Amino acid sequence: MSLxxxxxxxxxxxxxxxxxAIGALLMLAPFYFMFVFATHSRSDIFxxxxxxxxxxxxxxxxRLLQDVVPLFWRNFGTSVYVALVATALSLFFCSxxxxxxxxxxxxxxxxxxxxxxxTLLLPPFLGMIPTFMIMDAFGWLDRPxxxxxxxxxxxxxxxxxxxxxxxxxxxxxxxxxxMDGCGEFRIYWNIVLPLTTPALGTxxxxxxxxxxxxxxxxxxxxxxxxxxxLPLALRSMQSPVNTxxxxxxxGSALAVLPxxxxxxxxxxxxxxxLTAGAVKS
Amino acid sequence: xxxxxxxxxxxxxxxxxxxxxxxxPWQTWxxxxxxxxxxxxxxxILFLVFGLFPxxxxxxxxxxxxxxxxxxxSLEFVGWENYAFALGDEWLWKSLYNTLWLGLVSGAPQHxxxxxxxxxxxxxxxRWRNLVLGAYFLPYITSTVAIAxxxxxxxxxxxxxxxxxxxxxxxxxxxxxxxxxxxxxxxGRAETIKPAVAMVVFWRYVGFNTVLYLAAMQTIPKDLYEAxxxxxxxxxxxxxxxxxxxxxxxxxxxxxxxVIGGLQLFEEPFILTGGRGGTNQSAMTTAMYMFRTAFExxxxxxxSAISWLLFLCIALLTWLTGRAFARGGMEx
Numbered sequence: 001m002s003l004x005x006x007x008x009x010x011x012x013x014x015x016x017x018x019x020x021a022i023g024a025l026l027m028l029a030p031f032y033f034m035f036v037f038a039t040h041s042r043s044d045i046f047x048x049x050x051x052x053x054x055x056x057x058x059x060x061x062x063r064l065l066q067d068v069v070p071l072f073w074r075n076f077g078t079s080v081y082v083a084l085v086a087t088a089l090s091l092f093f094c095s096x097x098x099x100x101x102x103x104x105x106x107x108x109x110x111x112x113x114x115x116x117x118x119t120l121l122l123p124p125f126l127g128m129i130p131t132f133m134i135m136d137a138f139g140w141l142d143r144p145x146x147x148x149x150x151x152x153x154x155x156x157x158x159x160x161x162x163x164x165x166x167x168x169x170x171x172x173x174x175x176x177x178x179m180d181g182c183g184e185f186r187i188y189w190n191i192v193l194p195l196t197t198p199a200l201g202t203x204x205x206x207x208x209x210x211x212x213x214x215x216x217x218x219x220x221x222x223x224x225x226x227x228x229x230l231p232l233a234l235r236s237m238q239s240p241v242n243t244x245x246x247x248x249x250x251g252s253a254l255a256v257l258p259x260x261x262x263x264x265x266x267x268x269x270x271x272x273x274l275t276a277g278a279v280k281s
Numbered sequence: 282x283x284x285x286x287x288x289x290x291x292x293x294x295x296x297x298x299x300x301x302x303x304x305x306p307w308q309t310w311x312x313x314x315x316x317x318x319x320x321x322x323x324x325x326i327l328f329l330v331f332g333l334f335p336x337x338x339x340x341x342x343x344x345x346x347x348x349x350x351x352x353x354x355s356l357e358f359v360g361w362e363n364y365a366f367a368l369g370d371e372w373l374w375k376s377l378y379n380t381l382w383l384g385l386v387s388g389a390p391q392h393x394x395x396x397x398x399x400x401x402x403x404x405x406x407x408r409w410r411n412l413v414l415g416a417y418f419l420p421y422i423t424s425t426v427a428i429a430x431x432x433x434x435x436x437x438x439x440x441x442x443x444x445x446x447x448x449x450x451x452x453x454x455x456x457x458x459x460x461x462x463x464x465x466x467x468x469g470r471a472e473t474i475k476p477a478v479a480m481v482v483f484w485r486y487v488g489f490n491t492v493l494y495l496a497a498m499q500t501i502p503k504d505l506y507e508a509x510x511x512x513x514x515x516x517x518x519x520x521x522x523x524x525x526x527x528x529x530x531x532x533x534x535x536x537x538x539x540v541i542g543g544l545q546l547f548e549e550p551f552i553l554t555g556g557r558g559g560t561n562q563s564a565m566t567t568a569m570y571m572f573r574t575a576f577e578x579x580x581x582x583x584x585s586a587i588s589w590l591l592f593l594c595i596a597l598l599t600w601l602t603g604r605a606f607a608r609g610g611m612e613x
Contacts, residue, residue, distance in 0.1 A: 013405075016405065020405075024417060027420060028419065030420075030431045030432065030435060030484075031419070045440070046439070049445060050442050096320045097320055097323065097324050100317035100320035101321065106314070116324060119332060123541070123545055123595060125545060126336055126589070127335030128588070129342065150332075152323070153324040184312045215425055216548060235426050249430070252426075252430050256427050259424070263419060271414065271492050
C-alpha cells in the first residue's frame, strides 16, 4: 500500500483498477442490453449497429408478449404465488427445525443433523423421474403445491437458522420462559422467532429467489401452458423461426426486475447469507 | 453451546414443581423432551416422501424396462441391461465428454479469475467494495432462463452485440490479430457452441466464487500482512506466501462446488440450444441427455440408469478433487 511512490507500481495499480472496472461493466452489460432491447422492435434489435440506448417500443413489446404467450400474466402470477408460499413455508419449517437443533438436547440429535446436512450432497436430478411419478400419483401435476412443498424444509435453511439461533439467542431465555410455564411452541413463536428476524430476512430472500428462478423442477411437473411459471413461459417463446425478440426481452426484463430490486435493497445480506454455509464449515 | 447439559438438567428438575402445570397434563409429560422431534419432523417427512423414496425408486427403476405410461405393472426386471445399454450408447459418451469439457473450460477460469479478483477487492476497495462485488455477483442470482435468452440475442451471428464488439476490437492492431476477423456463427457451428456456453457459465458463476474467496480472505488475520510488510515482503509475495496457502480450504470447497455443479450442468445449454443440444449435439450435457431420454424418448429405466452413472461420475470426480488437493498439500 505504501508502494504508490513507485511509478511502475502506480501504473500497474491503475491497470488493475481499470481491469476490475471493465470486468464489472461486462458483468452488467447483458442486463443493460436486455432492458434496452425490451424497448426496441425485433428489426431494431437486429440492425447495424445494434441499439445502445432505450427506444420507444416497450408498450408494443408488452402487447406482443401477450399475443405470443396469452397466459403470460397468469404465469407471472403463478410464479409470485409459488415463490411467496415456498418462502413462507421454508421460513416456518426451517426456523422451527433450526430452533430444535440449536436449543434442545435430544437423542439422535447428532445423527439427525448429520442426515439433514447429507441431503445437501444429493444431486437433485437423481430423483427427477420418481418425483414426476409421485406428483402424478398424488394428482399434483400442474399444481403449485408440486413446486413449493418438496423443498419446504430445506437443509440449507435449517443450517442457516440453527447457526443464527445458536449464536444470537441465549439458552437462559428459553429456560426462563419454560420455567414461567410457557409451552414449547409458544417459546418458539413468541420468544425465539421475533429475535430471529435478521436470519429470517436472509433465508426469505434466498428462498424467494430460488423459487422465482427455478426451471428444472417446474419443467418436469408443470406440463400445461396454464400451469407454467414465468421461466417456463419465457422459454416457450423461443422458437426456431420468427422469435419476437423484443417481446422476449421485455418478458425477461419482467422476470429479472423483481430480483434486481431485491438485490439493490439487500445485496450485502444476501451475499453473506448465500456464502454462510461455505464460510462457516 | 458449552453450558447445555447443566442448564437442561436444571430445567428438568424444576419442571414438576411448577404449580401451573397441573392444569395441563400434556405439559407435565415433559414437553421439552418430545418437542424437538415434532419440530424437526417436517424435514424428515418431506425428505422421506420427496427425497429418499424417489432415490430408492430411481435405483429400482434403473433395473426395469417397459413404458411407464402403460403403468407400473407393465415393467419387467431386466437386470443390468439398462446400464449395459447406456454404457454402449455413443451419445452418452459424447454427452459426458461435453459435460467434462464445459465443466473444465467454464470452471477453471472461474477460480483463476476469482482468486486474484477477490484479493484485489479485499485490499484495493473500501467505499466501492459492495458496488463492485454486487456487479460481479448479480448474474448468479438471476434467472438462468432470462440469462440464456439474453445471450441468445447477444450471440446472434450477423447482428449480435458480441460479434459486433469483437469486430470493433479486431480493428485494433496487435490485439486484433488474435481475434476472429469474421462474425462467428456461435450457436450454429459445432466448434463454437461449447465455448459460447462455457462463457455464459463462467459469466454466471465467477462472482459467486469471488464472494467465497473474499469471505475466506476476510478471516485471515491482518497482523500476518503487517508483519510481512515489516519484513519487506511485496504485496505479490504476501499474496503468494500468506493469502494463497490460507485460502486452501476455501479452494477445496470452491473447486468441489464447481465440480459438482459443473457435472450437473443443464439449464444454460438447455435454453441456449433450444433443448436440442445444438449442432451435432455439441452442447448436450449428460443431465440434458438424461432429461431427453426420460421425457422425450420415454425410456425411464435407461434414464434412471444414466442418472446413477452420472452420480457415480460426480462422486468419483469429487473424490479425485479432494485427493488432488491433499497430495498438493503434502508436496508444498
